[in-house]
Amino acid sequence: MNTNVTIGSLQLKNPVLVASGTFGYGDDCTELVDAGLLGGIVTKSLSLKPRDGNPPPRIVETASGMLNSIGLANIGVAKFIDDKLPFLQKLPTSIIVNIAASTVDEYCTVLTMLEGHEGIDAYEINVSCPNVKEGGLNFGTNCDMTAEITRRLRKLTRKPLIIKLTPNVTHIAEFARAVEGEGADGVTVINTVIGMAIDVRGRKPKLSTVTGGLSGPAIKPIALAKVYEVAQAVKIPVIGSGGIATSDDAIEFLLAGATAVQVGTANFVNPATGVSIIEGLREYGEREKISDVCELVGALQVSRKLSIIDSWI
Ligand code: DHB
Numbered sequence: 001m002n003t004n005v006t007i008g009s010l011q012l013k014n015p016v017l018v019a020s021g022t023f024g025y026g027d028d029c030t031e032l033v034d035a036g037l038l039g040g041i042v043t044k045s046l047s048l049k050p051r052d053g054n055p056p057p058r059i060v061e062t063a064s065g066m067l068n069s070i071g072l073a074n075i076g077v078a079k080f081i082d083d084k085l086p087f088l089q090k091l092p093t094s095i096i097v098n099i100a101a102s103t104v105d106e107y108c109t110v111l112t113m114l115e116g117h118e119g120i121d122a123y124e125i126n127v128s129c130p131n132v133k134e135g136g137l138n139f140g141t142n143c144d145m146t147a148e149i150t151r152r153l154r155k156l157t158r159k160p161l162i163i164k165l166t167p168n169v170t171h172i173a174e175f176a177r178a179v180e181g182e183g184a185d186g187v188t189v190i191n192t193v194i195g196m197a198i199d200v201r202g203r204k205p206k207l208s209t210v211t212g213g214l215s216g217p218a219i220k221p222i223a224l225a226k227v228y229e230v231a232q233a234v235k236i237p238v239i240g241s242g243g244i245a246t247s248d249d250a251i252e253f254l255l256a257g258a259t260a261v262q263v264g265t266a267n268f269v270n271p272a273t274g275v276s277i278i279e280g281l282r283e284y285g286e287r288e289k290i291s292d293v294c295e296l297v298g299a300l301q302v303s304r305k306l307s308i309i310d311s312w313i
Pocket residue numbers: 068069070071072073126128129130131191192213
């Protein structure tokens with residue numbers, strides 16, 4: 001089966017990426033995983049200045065999921081360029097750099113600093129971090145703001161620009177259409193779902209920030225419905241993300257309309273999950289006699305008359 005897929009001008013050798021924040025800057029995990037087998041690596045979010053993130057506790061396990069409130073802890077873009085990019089440049093896979101910021105100007109500055117450097121194949125823009133007071137969801141839940149960030153960044157780069165959307169809105173398709181209209185090359189659907197957990201003995205929230213981002217298998221059905229919604233609303237490729245842990249999970253997302261997928265929380269259980277998913281996808285392709293993985297994209301068979309979601313896309 002041919003496994004190549006494209007997101008704008010980004011050519012991926014296969015549709016399986018590792019999600020931002022679950023594979024570091026690619027250096028520690030690649031001691032454990034053959035990066036050359038992955039479709040690509042999305043780096044941890046980078047901001048202009050280094051960030052310590054939120055105080056602990058900032059990770060809590062939940063039923064079939066994980067709640068986190070990391071607060072965009074990262075080394076900052078300058079140190080990334082000096083210390084991490086030289087290693088990433090040598091990896092035989094696509095590198096997508098994720099950017100987070102508190103202001104539109106900060107997004108622009110970070111992207112401009114990265115622009116002059118080799119080895120970056122695309123940008124993913126995090127407009128949807130649930131765990132910071134400035135920027136984050138204030139941007140991602142405001143359609144005009146999300147469009148403006150895309151418009152400003154589009155002027156600064158010819159590289160593929162992928163906007164990572166939050167599910168914490170009423171109609172995610174409106175956001176996808178808005179960024180498509182401003183020249184985005186793709187959308188990642190979805191970032192984490194806002195959640196909360198309480199310690200009943202101490203009568204306290206389990207996370208220092210009270211709420212956090214829920215990820216893992218618990219959110220897979222939500223992610224799938226959002227991918228299905230967005231894929232019908234826009235022409236640009238959708239990258240599915242949310243609870244993907246097996247090749248069947250990945251195939252569900254492709255059938256719902258995703259061109260590629262990201263493996264996130266499952267990497268904390270086994271950083272080689274993405275590699276197993278690619279193997280499983282190839283086996284499925286052989287069994288089902290599929291010559292090109294793109295045949296699966298949006299191949300879900302639906303009775304449109306009965307689909308409830310179709311009425312508000
Ligand atoms: C963080 C950022 C995210 O985009 C997310 O979905 C979850 C957590 C963070 O760094 O806190």
